[in-house]
Amino acid sequence: MSRPPSPLIENYLREAGFWHVSNIGRGCKLDPKFISALIERWRPEMHTFHLSCRECTITLDDVQLQLRFPVDGSILTESVQFADRGAHMLRSFGCDSE
Numbered sequence: 041m042s043r044p045p046s047p048l049i050e051n052y053l054r055e056a057g058f059w060h061v062s063n064i065g066r067g068c069k070l071d072p073k074f075i076s077a078l079i080e081r082w083r084p085e086m087h088t089f090h091l092s093c094r095e096c097t098i099t100l101d102d103v104q105l106q107l108r109f110p111v112d113g114s115i116l117t118e119s120v121q122f123a124d125r126g127a128h129m130l131r132s133f134g135c136d137s138e
Contacts, residue, residue, distance in 0.1 A: 060108050 045062045053059045088097045
């Protein structure tokens with residue numbers, strides 16, 4: 041967004057916890073050459089950037105830190121195996137699996 045959201049929706053954005061999202065990128069100038077260079081180096085099959093120094097990837101933690109998303113729950117930091125991954129995901133998001 042190039043300008044602030046309408047005052048008519050500001051309170052709704054704040055209440056939903058998305059006010060910070062509506063301000064992402066304000067005051068930043070995007071460099072098309074830099075964006076193109078990153079796109080050329082992205083490898084979707086591995087979800088990594090291949091740079092001259094090494095490979096790197098963007099983690100959810102990186103996104104949370106850069107965009108200042110609030111985190112108010114536990115974080116999964118290790119590999120976990122589940123017989124029924126779908127049911128686990130539904131439970132994780134507070135949904136009933138039935």
